[in-house]
Amino acid sequence: MRITGDQYLIKKINKSIVFDTIRQNHPISRAQISETTNLNKGTVSSLVKDLIDDNLVYEIGPGESSGGRRPVMLLFNHVAGFAIGVDLGVNYILTVLTDLEGNPVEEIRTTLENISFDSVISTLFQSIRTLIERAPDSPRGIVGIGIGVPGIVEEKGTVLFAPNLGWKNVNLSEIVKKEFQLPVTVHNEANAGAIGEHLFGAGKDTKNLVYVSVGIGIGTGIIINNDLYKGALGFSGEMGHSVIESHGKKCRCGNRGCWELYASERAFLEQAKTLSIDSADSTEEFNLDWYLQAANEGNDEVIRLFHQAGEYLGIGLTNIVNTFNPELIIIGNRFAKAEKWISQPIRRIVENRALPYHRGHMKIAFSSLGAHSCALGAASVSITNFFSDMKISVE
């Protein structure tokens, strides 16, 4: 049944508009709101009064006069409540506490020694509980918990499959909700990252973007029209398993020649095993950071390998460009640390291969939130949900 219109709907719409205007332009006066929104001055006054009663807005005092009575400036009360965002990685948990603007207030980073299910869950609970305790007093308290997970997540918050965690059909949302009695949302890591970069990072003010999370595997989060695209069943964007070599290597997913077999951190590390340097000293741990340092020290072999990974990344990105015609592609997650070595090859390949009408108006950027995109994105979903719930209860 569709929602029909009545006066409550009007008020809800206009209250949202006023609230969003304040959030995006504070400090701002009632008169300015009236002017920018075209709402009547009286209407604005009345709605602002409601928002002040809701504790979401407050008056900061008189502002500068522009030749008449001084305006009363309004501020968004960004500490009316707090949200928690979690990046549940393969061997770490990053938990952040943010205010209602999405600004990080506190964070906890834990390395997972024991990756048994019970141990991971208990570490997760521990870090969330600590942040809840550390959260400043506020009228609304903790408004929700958002969690990003490296795997396929169904809409209601069940992790269907997370190979690197060894999880299958884990109703994470329910488990966490039960423990903390708070609204919980669970997302795919790349989707959360896309939301994070879209709201706070390199993708601010961009309506259509694709966030490519290059870690052990490759995941993508697709923002269309300022909204995350979810697909029919809630799990879209597995472009890491797009074929770029139809008769290529076999992939665990059952397909052949998947992109992430050629352009991910895992692909890089496999390739790197064949380099001559490895045999030299076998006691060291040859991880991504080691190779980054080697490249920095001028190791040609390693640098060539980074270039190659960049080229393969470029090939998959070209497909994304031709398919989605986005304004922006953001490369994030661990492999983004190799920006210095992969940026040029990526751009060269996309420049040479993408359709001219598409590449002309498109940019490629690297994550500007670094390791935080996923956790901040997850937290922001809780904030968004809180606001939209609030707006429904306009009473």
Place this chain on the structure above:
Amino acid sequence: MRITGDQYLIKKINKSIVFDTIRQNHPISRAQISETTNLNKGTVSSLVKDLIDDNLVYEIGPGESSGGRRPVMLLFNHVAGFAIGVDLGVNYILTVLTDLEGNPVEEIRTTLENISFDSVISTLFQSIRTLIERAPDSPRGIVGIGIGVPGIVEEKGTVLFAPNLGWKNVNLSEIVKKEFQLPVTVHNEANAGAIGEHLFGAGKDTKNLVYVSVGIGIGTGIIINNDLYKGALGFSGEMGHSVIESHGKKCRCGNRGCWELYASERAFLEQAKTLSIDSADSTEEFNLDWYLQAANEGNDEVIRLFHQAGEYLGIGLTNIVNTFNPELIIIGNRFAKAEKWISQPIRRIVENRALPYHRGHMKIAFSSLGAHSCALGAASVSITNFFSDMKISVE
């Protein structure tokens, strides 16, 4: 500036709801509308009166009683106006006249002998003019013209690039608008086809689908959330130029190993040239229909070639499945005629290669509108635009 809410907005919303309810469920009574929409009976009466004044709805007389006063049944006046849809093909023009429900009323199919620009335009004008003259009298007349073109079309109706027509930067929308003084929209052929199949064909009642137009090249139209996805600049979905062999053949687009080099009609015909039969009789024209007949007559070589094309189609479709997680993929345009030979290979490849969570809930279908998807889709855009304009002018 955002649209703020007032009583006019409410009325607009509710009028749309009532109108849509009538369109989708006619014949229907005022009482039934009130029940299904949850709008008050009085409100429904008032809005229906407006719609009757607008000539969009009319009373058909008393319906069956269900134990009380007999209801007055309402019908959507689907002949209150007409729309024109054009499929501007490489060597043909298909023009259809539809009523406001999108039902075809008349159609003209012209084969293009001379493909010079002026000749194409004059043939186009001719066929549109004929249909306008043949359209029955109606209170609203022709509400708009929609045109589907095999090329990249910018949002305002300029054909940026249509290689098979030899067009570059043709402001088709303006040219046609000038001639007929009617609203004109221009679309990419695959996008129009997607809209057509979504509204009237195999994709009815499906929120998320991808229409794959397999002709000389491969184009895709993407319906997300019942809406055509357009990309940042209005031209998305060039998945025909997705790479499936990163070191494959060179493509005219500048890339290598594009999907359409392996799975389109052109790719098939190129391959077919190498078959032994061709040398046998060189006076015949070896086009797709010839090979379809050969396959039907049991020619193993040709059948094997269709199987191969099906397999390559399957590889690209797998990428679409993993990327978009659609409910449905519809294969249309000329190559869909080979359904009998390519259907099994396609399904086998997707079954074996797509991610399990995605393929489980996804179907593959072939166009059910045949050659009409593009023209009907283009016409329907005009109808949709007409309705939404009308709703804005709620007086």
Place this chain on the structure above:
DNA sequence: CCAGTTTGTTTAATCGATAGACAAACTATT
């Protein structure tokens, strides 16, 4: 033939937005 049901209109009340009047607070000019 009458009681009960269904349909669609009418009426009174409610609620939110708007235009415009207004008072308060301020600046600039003389």
Place this chain on the structure above:
DNA sequence: AATAGTTTGTCTATCGATTAAACAAACTGG
């Protein structure tokens, strides 16, 4: 210092759309 003009935010009367409820008309079934 006085005054004119401007800006801000509130208040009031009015408008318009929805709703609940009353109502009349039309119909069914026992």
